[in-house]
Amino acid sequence: MEISIFKNPETTAKAFADHLCKKQHDVNRLNIGLSGGSTPKLLFEILVQKYSDKIDWSKLHFYWGDERCVPPTSGESTYGMTHEYLFQHLEIPEENIHRVLGENNPDKEAIRYSRLITENLPSINGLPQFDLIMLGLGEDGHTASIFPHQMELLTSKQICSVAEHPTSGQKRITLTGSVINNAKEVCFLVVGEAKAEKVNEIINITGHCELYPASYIKPTHGELIRFLDKAAAGKLQL
Numbered sequence: 001m002e003i004s005i006f007k008n009p010e011t012t013a014k015a016f017a018d019h020l021c022k023k024q025h026d027v028n029r030l031n032i033g034l035s036g037g038s039t040p041k042l043l044f045e046i047l048v049q050k051y052s053d054k055i056d057w058s059k060l061h062f063y064w065g066d067e068r069c070v071p072p073t074s075g076e077s078t079y080g081m082t083h084e085y086l087f088q089h090l091e092i093p094e095e096n097i098h099r100v101l102g103e104n105n106p107d108k109e110a111i112r113y114s115r116l117i118t119e120n121l122p123s124i125n126g127l128p129q130f131d132l133i134m135l136g137l138g139e140d141g142h143t144a145s146i147f148p149h150q151m152e153l154l155t156s157k158q159i160c161s162v163a164e165h166p167t168s169g170q171k172r173i174t175l176t177g178s179v180i181n182n183a184k185e186v187c188f189l190v191v192g193e194a195k196a197e198k199v200n201e202i203i204n205i206t207g208h209c210e211l212y213p214a215s216y217i218k219p220t221h222g223e224l225i226r227f228l229d230k231a232a233a234g235k236l237q238l
């Protein structure tokens with residue numbers, strides 16, 4: 001596990017952008033699982049401002065580690081946020097964007113998206129393998145849309161499952177922990193003091209870390225890299 005700590009959210013996001021830029025140089029295609037929330041917005045802004053001509057965008061195939069079951073035009077849509085902050089500013093081939101159809105019936109969409117991923121990604125250990133999965137960390141220790149009240153999604157044999165937000169009840173489609181841990185590389189991008197307690201508990205395996213889904217993200221054969229700003233690493237005893 002690699003832990004990289006940066007001065008502030010901007011330098012943390014830029015470090016991740018640099019990492020992504022280097023990774024795409026060495027390959028013809030990069031299958032990426034994106035995360036939602038607010039942190040990716042900073043990354044996308046930096047990619048648009050500083051990397052639009054440094055990255056061969058035709059190599060990148062975009063999937064989502066999780067998506068809310070809402071139409072793409074909804075303010076809740078992670079695809080909608082990604083389109084607003086990234087896609088609409090760059091020349092990305094339409095066929096490289098593999099969105100979750102949040103407007104569909106959740107149970108049917110989980111099956112459809114699982115099939116799409118299986119058909120488009122190489123299979124390793126009997127599961128589809130992403131080249132890179134980007135994850136955030138929720139203040140309750142969730143990641144993707146695997147929340148503490150649905151820990152079974154970590155070991156589910158499914159590729160994607162229907163999840164439910166613990167307070168709003170909002171239905172979501174999420175990759176299971178099994179597929180996340182099958183990735184070549186999993187990168188957490190975590191900033192802000194609000195995450196500091198959980199970051200330390202998860203990395204140092206202390207406190208109630210066993211209650212946090214993010215604690216179970218340990219790639220079976222791939223790399224785990226944590227991009228943290230100083231605030232999110234503020235309680236980390238290294």
Ligand code: 6PG
Binds near residue numbers: 135
């Ligand atoms: C989502 C997520 C979720 C997110 C974390 C961190 O759709 O909300 O994918 O797992 O990554 O909640 O969100 P922030 O970046 O807003 O802190």
